[in-house]
Every structure is written in C-alpha cells, then in structure tokens.
Amino acid sequence: MNISTDASTDDEPTQNAAQKKLEAAALLFPELSSQLRLLSAYVTTLQESLTRVEALAEANAAGSSTLDELIGEVTNLNDLELALITRQDAAESAQQELGTMLRSAAASHQETLVHLVENFGRLDETMVAFGGRMDQGSAAVQNNIADLTRGFARIDETLVALGERLDQSNVTIQTRITDLTRGFARVDETLVALGDRLDRAIGIIAARLDALDHNMVQGFEIGRSTLWEVQAALAAQMKELPQALVDAGVGVGGGGGQSDDGVPVGEMIFPRAARDDVVTLDLAQEVGRFGLKIAEHTNAATSQVLELLPGRDLSAMGRNSPELRNLDWAPYISLSAIRVAHTLDAVERFAPRKAKVLDFGAYFGNFSIAMAHAGHQVDALDAYGGAFSGALEPFAEIMRTAGVNVIDVADVGYDLMRFGEGHYDVVLFMGAIEHVPHTPRQTLEAITRVLKRGGVLVLDTPNLGYVYNRKKFISGKTVFPPIEHQFEAEPPFFGHHREYLPDEIRWMLKRVGHEVLDERYFNYSGYGMSKLRGEHLALWRLTDEHPQLRELIFTVSRRPA
Incomplete structure (x- = not known):
C-alpha cells in the first residue's frame, strides 16, 4: 500500500505536465474551428465572385456589360484570393501547433504509462511479500x-464432571426435601390438633363471655335506672335548694331562688329532662316559617356564600381576632340563615319596598345578597381591603354579581361622613355592635345621621344574659372568649369588646333618639344539634319560658320623622 502511494506521488509532475498540454491544445480547438469557419466563408464568397466574373465575361462578350464592371469583379476576386491564402496559412499554422502540442501530450502520457508500469511491478512485489x-x-x-x-x-471434561457432581447434589437435595415434607406433614397434624384444642377453648370462653355480658347488661340497666332515679331525686331536692337557702337567711338572687329578671336559679344550676325526652330541631323548618319568599332569598344567599368557603384561605382574619384562626365558618354561615330570615322579615314589615339599604359590617355578604334578592338597593360596607387583607374579596365579588355595591370602610370611615344625612331607608348592624371599642355612642349617632327621617335600624347582637353564659358565671367561669385570644391579637383587636343585656340595647337606642318598634330574642346555634336531650333540652325549654335567656337580641328601631 505504501509503494502504490509513493509511485503515485512520483508520477504527479509528469501527469500534471501532460494534463496542462492537453488543456492548452483544447484551447486551440476553438481558434482552429474559427479559422476553418472563416476559410469556408471565404471559399463561398470566392465561388460567388467567380460566378459573377463568368457572368460579366459572358455579358461583355455579348456587349451587354461594361469592361469596368468586369475589372472590378476581377479585382474583388483577387482580394478574396489573397485573404483566403492568408487565412489558409493561419489555419495551417494553428494545425501544426496543435499537432505539436498533441504529440508532446502523448509523449508525456507515454512517460506516465511507463512510470505506472514500474509502480505496478513494485506493487506486485509488495503483494507477494504480503501474501x-x-x-x-x-x-x-x-x-x-x-x-x-x-x-x-x-x-467439556470439566463440565461433564460438574454435571455429575450436580446430579449427586440433586439427589441429596431431593432426599432432604422429602425429609422436610414429612416434617411439615407432622407440623400440620400438630397444628390441626392445636386448632381443635383452641376451638374448644374459644367455645368455652365465648360461653363464659356471653354469660358475663348478659350479667353486665343486666347490671348496667339496673345501674342506669338507679342513676336516673338518684338524679331525679337529687334534682327534685336541689330545685328547692335556693328557696331553702332563702328561708335559712342565706338568700340567692333577687329572692325566692330567682334572678332579678325572674329566672329560677335552681333550674339553671341543675337542668333536668326526662331520660327518654328528645326534641328534634329543624333549621329549614325554622327558616320556612317566615314564608316562601323569605325562605327562598335566605337559602339562595346562604348557598352562594357556602359554595365559596371550601379551600378558602381566611387566615388573615385571625391576625386581629385570634379566635377566628382555623375556624370552620360553614356552621356559622348555615345557622345564620335564621338571623337572615328575621332580618328580611323585619325589613318587609317596617321599611318601604325597594329600600336603599346600608349593610354596616357586611362581612361575608349573606345579609346583603339576601336583601338584593328581595329587590332592595344595597351598599355593603366592611374592611375588605385593609384589615382583612383581601381575604373576603371572593365574597365581595359574588355580592357585586348580585347587584350589591361593595364599599371598603377605609374609603368612608367608621363615622360614615362620606354619606350625606338622610341617605338610607334602612341600616343593618348585624353582629357588629359588640365589636365596637370604647363607646358605641359615636357609631350609633353616625348611623342615625345617615338614616332618613323615619328610617329604621335593624340590629342583632349576642345576649350577655344567654342561659349558657349565666350557667358559666354561676360556675365561676368567664362568659367571654379566652383571654389569650385578646392578649395575643395584633392591635387593633377586632373581637368582642363588650356584649350587652336586652335592657342595655334598649337604653342606648332610646338615648340616640330612636323609637324601638320590635324586640325579639331567639336561639340559632342550637340548631347545629339535630336532637336535644338531657341538660341541653332542659335549658332550651327554660329559654322558651324566659325569652331573655335566649342567644340573640334582635331589635328594630326608627329615627324620628
């Protein structure tokens, strides 16, 4: 292989020279062709001139042509002949040069062929050596x-020997497997026997447990009956305790075992209902008693708010009210349907149709949406952008969709100075007055100012005198949320600053010049229990007898005309 490469390299100058000569010869071909074409043209022209000369000569002999024309053609003929001779010489010269160049190129190629023959000889020798x-x-x-x-x-011999050893090992393994199989069979027999013994033992234990269970059931029934009898007897005796203490000169409450507002103290301390006494509470039925239209508006607004709650991040609301952290809002919204129904009923009774309404402290918007569904023009006011950090914005959006005008309190101020006097037919102040710090006077005066003459304020608030609050206080417990909620809050604290008694709400409304048109007390969170029994049933019935013990205070008051 190397020899062939070297030979090729040696022949390159010779091959290149021959190639160049051939290229130069090729360049002469166009010139030679051009000369031949010119010679052909001259020959043609010469033949035409000879023809004319012959014609002129015949004409001259006939006397029909002049001697000058004949001389002119002869002269022209001589010129063509000289030009033809010149072109012929040039063509012969080019032909000779081409022949020379072709012979030189052929000689160069001959030398190249000689070198190739020599190289092939050396290649043969190399191939012989390689062979x-x-x-x-x-x-x-x-x-x-x-x-x-x-x-x-x-x-192969080793594999054969290994195969023989494997055969021997297989025989040994098979023998051991057979031994294990026999061993497992013996274990199975033992387990079967043990299972039979266990079955007999379990049967004996089950029989004894049945007897014991029967005895326990009988004992439990006897014990429960005895407990109820003891509790009934004790309650009957304790019911007379307040009066007995009064008779003994100790005294409880306002006299005769009653509180100042006439509630029997003994029945709050020891509430009792019969063992089999059960009452079923129905939230839908309670809302439905206000009529079909109010129920439809209430349920529609409640459903719209509830649909937005799942997965909603409301943690921002807990910064200023720690008791709201991780709160499940769904029960609160659902049970507040009773409050919404009461509010729609009051507005229907005491306000004009299509009233202009301000929902002051609108929160999730369930009251505002229900009012809009009922055909009223509603402004919803709360801290939607500031204190709540936008957590309630989705609820504000569904209010807007319902036709409610949503206003941030930062744009108005708690003094409502953006609104002119006599701007609204109705102001709703639902579950809000207990959140007002310092004094509620300024807020109530601001509400009065924006109400039209004869406009109404609808207000509800937790009842400090709620029966469960009284029971806590008698037991030495606070009636307010845990102190750590207020202590750990970021200021300003948005929780309950003060809760009120019914006569306190009535006094404040009159103080700002209102006429109280309607005053109601009702329970609503109890509807979260589908059935009432025992202590809860006894306290519920006590609120039936004494309305001032119920959970909420609800009032409708009018600004004087």
Whole structure:
C-alpha cells in the first residue's frame, strides 16, 4: 500500500505536465474551428465572385456589360484570393501547433504509462511479500485454533464432571426435601390438633363471655335506672335548694331562688329532662316559617356564600381576632340563615319596598345578597381591603354579581361622613355592635345621621344574659372568649369588646333618639344539634319560658320623622 502511494506521488509532475498540454491544445480547438469557419466563408464568397466574373465575361462578350464592371469583379476576386491564402496559412499554422502540442501530450502520457508500469511491478512485489506474511499468520492462527480446541476439550471434561457432581447434589437435595415434607406433614397434624384444642377453648370462653355480658347488661340497666332515679331525686331536692337557702337567711338572687329578671336559679344550676325526652330541631323548618319568599332569598344567599368557603384561605382574619384562626365558618354561615330570615322579615314589615339599604359590617355578604334578592338597593360596607387583607374579596365579588355595591370602610370611615344625612331607608348592624371599642355612642349617632327621617335600624347582637353564659358565671367561669385570644391579637383587636343585656340595647337606642318598634330574642346555634336531650333540652325549654335567656337580641328601631 505504501509503494502504490509513493509511485503515485512520483508520477504527479509528469501527469500534471501532460494534463496542462492537453488543456492548452483544447484551447486551440476553438481558434482552429474559427479559422476553418472563416476559410469556408471565404471559399463561398470566392465561388460567388467567380460566378459573377463568368457572368460579366459572358455579358461583355455579348456587349451587354461594361469592361469596368468586369475589372472590378476581377479585382474583388483577387482580394478574396489573397485573404483566403492568408487565412489558409493561419489555419495551417494553428494545425501544426496543435499537432505539436498533441504529440508532446502523448509523449508525456507515454512517460506516465511507463512510470505506472514500474509502480505496478513494485506493487506486485509488495503483494507477494504480503501474501508470504499472510501465510505465516495463517499458520499461527491454525496453531491457536488447535490450542483452543484442546482447551474446549478440557472445558467439556470439566463440565461433564460438574454435571455429575450436580446430579449427586440433586439427589441429596431431593432426599432432604422429602425429609422436610414429612416434617411439615407432622407440623400440620400438630397444628390441626392445636386448632381443635383452641376451638374448644374459644367455645368455652365465648360461653363464659356471653354469660358475663348478659350479667353486665343486666347490671348496667339496673345501674342506669338507679342513676336516673338518684338524679331525679337529687334534682327534685336541689330545685328547692335556693328557696331553702332563702328561708335559712342565706338568700340567692333577687329572692325566692330567682334572678332579678325572674329566672329560677335552681333550674339553671341543675337542668333536668326526662331520660327518654328528645326534641328534634329543624333549621329549614325554622327558616320556612317566615314564608316562601323569605325562605327562598335566605337559602339562595346562604348557598352562594357556602359554595365559596371550601379551600378558602381566611387566615388573615385571625391576625386581629385570634379566635377566628382555623375556624370552620360553614356552621356559622348555615345557622345564620335564621338571623337572615328575621332580618328580611323585619325589613318587609317596617321599611318601604325597594329600600336603599346600608349593610354596616357586611362581612361575608349573606345579609346583603339576601336583601338584593328581595329587590332592595344595597351598599355593603366592611374592611375588605385593609384589615382583612383581601381575604373576603371572593365574597365581595359574588355580592357585586348580585347587584350589591361593595364599599371598603377605609374609603368612608367608621363615622360614615362620606354619606350625606338622610341617605338610607334602612341600616343593618348585624353582629357588629359588640365589636365596637370604647363607646358605641359615636357609631350609633353616625348611623342615625345617615338614616332618613323615619328610617329604621335593624340590629342583632349576642345576649350577655344567654342561659349558657349565666350557667358559666354561676360556675365561676368567664362568659367571654379566652383571654389569650385578646392578649395575643395584633392591635387593633377586632373581637368582642363588650356584649350587652336586652335592657342595655334598649337604653342606648332610646338615648340616640330612636323609637324601638320590635324586640325579639331567639336561639340559632342550637340548631347545629339535630336532637336535644338531657341538660341541653332542659335549658332550651327554660329559654322558651324566659325569652331573655335566649342567644340573640334582635331589635328594630326608627329615627324620628
């Protein structure tokens, strides 16, 4: 291979020279062709001139042509002949030069062929030498193959020996498997026998447990009956305790075992209902008693708010009111349907149709949406952008969709100075007065100012005199939320600053010049229990007898005309 490459390199100058000569010869072909075409043209022209000369000569002989024309054509003929001779000489010269160049190129190619023949000779020698080396390599390969064959033969022998050892091992393993199978069979027999013994033992234990359970059930029934009898007897005796203490000169409450507002203290301390006495509470039925239209508006607004609650991040509301952290809002919204129904009923009774309403402290918007559904023009006011950090914005959006005008309190102020005097027919102040710090006077005066003459304020608030609050206080417990909620809050604190008694709400309304048109007390969170029994049932019935013990205070008051 190397020889062939070297020979090729040696022949390159000769080959290049021959190639260049051929290229130069090729360049002469166009010139030679051009000369030949010119010669052909001259020959044609010469033939035409000769023809005319002959014609002129015949004409001259006939006397029909002048001697001058004949002389002119002859002269022209001589010129063409000279030009033809010149072109012929040039063509012959080009032909000779081309012949010379072709012979030179042929000589160069001949030298190249000679060099190629020599190179092929050297290549043959190299191939012969390479063939010799291949023969030697083939012999070595044959030897290696022979060695491999002998190695494979030894491997075959080893594999045969290994197979024999594996056969022996398989026999041994099979023998051991047989022994294990017999052992497992014996274990199975033992387990079966043990299972039979366990079944008999379990049967004996079950029989004894049945007897024990029967005895326990009988004992429990006897104990429960005895407990109820003891509780009834104790309650009957304790019911007379307040009066007994009064008779003994100790005295409880305002006299005769009653509080100042006429509630029997003993029945709050020891509430009792019969063992089998159960009352079912129905939230839908309670809302439905206000009529079909009010129920429809209430349920629609409640459902719209509830649909937005799942997965909603309301943690921002807990910064200023820690008791709201991780609060499940769904029960609060659902049970507040009773409050919404009372509010729609009051507005229907005491306000004009299509009234202009301000929902002051609109929160989730369930009251505002219900009012809009009822055909009123509603402004919803609360801290939607500031204190709540936008947590309630989705609820503000559904209010807007319902036609409610949503206003941030930061744009108005708690003094409502943005609104002119006599701007609204109705102001709703639902579950809000207890959140007012310092004094509620300024807020009530601001509400009065924005009400039209004869406009109404609808207000509800937790009743400090709620029966469960009184029971807590008698037991020495606070009636307010845990102190850590207020203590750990970021100021300003948005929780309950003060809760009120019914006569306190009535006094404040009159103080700002209102006429109280309607005053109601009702329970609503109790509807979260589907059934009432025992202590809860007894306290519920006590609120039936004494309305001032109920959970909420609800009032409707009018600004004087």
